[in-house]
Amino acid sequence: MKNRLVMVIGMAAVVASIAAVGQAPPASPIPQQPSESPLPGIPASQAPAGMVWGPGREVQAGLMLLSRYGGPDQHTGRYVFAVYVRNRTNRTLTVSCPGFGGLSVPSDGLKYTTLFQSPMIFCTPHLADSNGKPVEMKYKESADMRQFTLAPGELAYLSHWMLRAKDVKSKASSLSSDHQVAFVKPGTYHLRCDVKSMWKGKPDRLGVLLTGVLSFDVTAADLAQ
Numbered sequence: 001m002k003n004r005l006v007m008v009i010g011m012a013a014v015v016a017s018i019a020a021v022g023q024a025p026p027a028s029p030i031p032q033q034p035s036e037s038p039l040p041g042i043p044a045s046q047a048p049a050g051m052v053w054g055p056g057r058e059v060q061a062g063l064m065l066l067s068r069y070g071g072p073d074q075h076t077g078r079y080v081f082a083v084y085v086r087n088r089t090n091r092t093l094t095v096s097c098p099g100f101g102g103l104s105v106p107s108d109g110l111k112y113t114t115l116f117q118s119p120m121i122f123c124t125p126h127l128a129d130s131n132g133k134p135v136e137m138k139y140k141e142s143a144d145m146r147q148f149t150l151a152p153g154e155l156a157y158l159s160h161w162m163l164r165a166k167d168v169k170s171k172a173s174s175l176s177s178d179h180q181v182a183f184v185k186p187g188t189y190h191l192r193c194d195v196k197s198m199w200k201g202k203p204d205r206l207g208v209l210l211t212g213v214l215s216f217d218v219t220a221a222d223l224a225q
Contacts (some may be wrong), residue, residue: 189217194208
C-alpha cells in the first residue's frame with residue numbers, strides 16, 4: 001500500500017480529540033533565546049512537497065511524512081515525520097523553536113545506527129485513530145532551542161522524529177521505557193504536533209504553533225515487524 005499523505009478536511013471531531021489529549025507532563029517554560037547566531041531560512045521555492053501547514057497569521061508550523069524507516073516501500077512499522085516553520089509576513093523575522101539536526105529515535109528495544117540521534121523529541125505529538133479516539137504514546141520532550149532568521153516566505157527545518165507502530169496485542173508485554181511507540185491496529189491514523197515558539201515583532205510573540213493534521217496508514221505488514 002502506498003503511503004497516503006493528505007490534508008484532513010472537515011475533521012472537527014478528530015481535531016478536537018487530538019487537541020484535548022494530554023499525553024505528556026506539562027511542558028517546561030520556554031527558555032531564553034539561544035545565544036548562537038541564527039540559522040538561515042529555506043526559500044519558499046525549495047519547500048518540500050506534502051507539507052500540512054497549521055494556522056497562523058505570522059508564523060506557521062508544518063508537518064510531513066518524510067519517509068518510512070528502511071525504504072519507501074518497506075513496511076517496517078516505523079515512520080519518520082519532519083517539522084518545519086515558515087514566515088507568513090512581509091518582513092524578516094527571528095524565530096526560535098525547539099529543534100535538532102539529527103533524528104529523534106524511539107526507545108523500542110532496537111539499537112538504531114543513525115549517527116546523529118537523540119532519545120528526545122522536539123515537539124508535542126498528538127495521535128488519534130480514524131474515529132478521532134486518542135492513541136496513547138509516551139515520549140521525552142526537549143526544550144532545546146534553535147534560532148532562525150526567516151525572510152518573507154522562507155521556512156526552516158526544526159526536527160524529524162520516528163514513530164514506531166506496534167500491534168496493540170503486544171501492549172501488555174511492553175516496557176515502561178518504551179517511548180515514541182504507539183500500540184495500534186491496522187488502519188488510518190491522524191497526527192498533529194504542537195511547537196513552542198517565540199519570534200520578534202511588535203510586540204514580541206511567545207506561544208504554541210499547531211501543525212496541520214496529517215493522515216497516514218498502518219498496515220498489517222507494518223505491525224508484523
